[in-house]
Amino acid sequence: MRITVLLLAPALLLAGCDLPSPVGGGAGEWVLTPEEAAQGFTEVVRAVEPVAERECRRYGTVRNCDFLIAVDPNPRAQPNAFQSVDEQGRPVLTFTASLIGSVHNADELAFVMGHEAAHHIANHLERQRRNSADAAEIFGGLATLTGGGSGDVERAREIGAVVGARSYAKEFELEADKLGTVITWRAGYDPLVGAQFFTRLPDPGDKFLASHPPNKARMDLVASTVRSLGG
Template sequence: MRWMSLLGLIAMTGCVEVVEQGQVNRPAPQVSARPVATAPTRAQVEQFISVVQRVEPVAERECRARAPRNNCDFRIVVDDRPGQPPNAYQTLDRTGQPILAFTLPLIAQVRNRDELAFVMGHEAAHHISGHIPRQQQNAAAGAVLLGGLAAITGASQTVVDQAIDIGAGVGARSYSKNFELEADALGTVITHRAGYNPVKGAEFFTQIPDPGNRFLGTHPPNAQRIDTVRRVAAGL
C-alpha cells in the first residue's frame, strides 16, 4: 500500500505529485453546477488525507478478493494542474499500477467525508471491475466493425480512417453508463466497509449537472445513480 505524502499540499506550496495522463477511464469531467473554490482549505486537505487512510486499505482488500489477477496497489494522487475542473478519475501508469486522481477543486468541493469516501470508492471500483481494458476492447471492436464496413464499400483510405476513429469512439461509449452504475454499486460497498455512509456520500450527485439519459452519453442520470446506491446500501 502506497500513497503520496500531502504535507506539501497542507502547506499549500503546490509541491504535489501530478498524475500521468495515460489511460483515463472517465471520458469527461463531472463539473459542478455551482461556483467552486479552486483550492482546498487546510481542513479540507486534512479531511482528504483522513479519508485516504481509511478507504485505500478497504479498496485494496476488495480488489484482492474480487480481482486477484489485478494490480491492487492503488496510488492516490492529486492532479494540481491549473484550470482543472472538480473531477476525480481512475487511470493506469505505464507499469499497470492503478491511480486514483483528484483535482484540487474536487477536494475543495466535497461537503463531507462521506461524499469524498464515496467518490474514492467509486473510482477504485472502476479498476476492480476492469473498466479500462473492457472499454479498450469495446473501442477496438467498434473500430474494426465500422472501419471494415467502410472498406467493403470501396471507400478511400481517408474515409476508412475516419470510420475507424468514429467506430472507436462509439464503441468506447457503448457501455459507459453501465460501467458508471457498476462502479456506483461496488463503490457503495467500499464506502460502507470503510465506515462511511454511502447514501449520504451519493448526495454528491446533487452538486453536478444531470446528464440525463442521452444516447451514447458517458454517464447515466443522477437519479438512477442515487437509486443504485440506495438499493445496494439497503442490502448491506
C-alpha cells in the same frame, strides 16, 4: 499498508472516468481552509484505500491492487477525479484540489474515491479499450464493403472507436457506483450521504451516447445497494 498522497500527479496512461464539474462550484460546507482540506482528504484516504485494496484482491480481476492516490494542486483545474494507471501498471486515483474543496463532507469524498477505485477493480479501462478496438474494426469493415476509399475507412474506424468506447460507458458507471457503495460502506462512511454529490452534477438524462447515466438511476442504485448491505 503504505499510503502515498502525491502533490503532483504522475505520468498517467489510459485516463479513465472523468466526473463532470459540480453545478455551482465553490467551497463546500466541510472544507474551510486548505489545511483542513488536506487533513480531511488524508483521513479519507487512510480509511478508504485499504478497503478498496481488499475488495480489489477479493474480486481478482486485475493484477495490481496497490492504489496510488494523487492530487493535482493546479488551482485552475476544474473539479474532477479520475482513475488511470501509471507506466508500471499501478492504479492511480487522481483528484483535483478544486474537487476536494467542492465536496460537502467526508462521505462525499469517500464515495467519489470508492467509485474511482471501483473502475479499476472492474477493469473498465481494458474493457473500454477492447470495445473501442472491436467497434473500430466493425465500422472500418463496413466502410470497406460499401466501397469506401482509404480515407473513408479511416474516418469510419475513428467513429467506430468513439462509439465503442462509449457503448458501455453508462453500464460501467453503474457498476462503479455499486461497488463504490460497498467500498464506502465498509470504510465506515455513509454512501447515501456521499451520493448526494450527484445532485450537484449536470444530469445527462438519457442522451444518446452520454458517458454517464441519469442521476436518479445512480441514486436509486446506491440506495438499493445500501439496503442489500443491511443499511
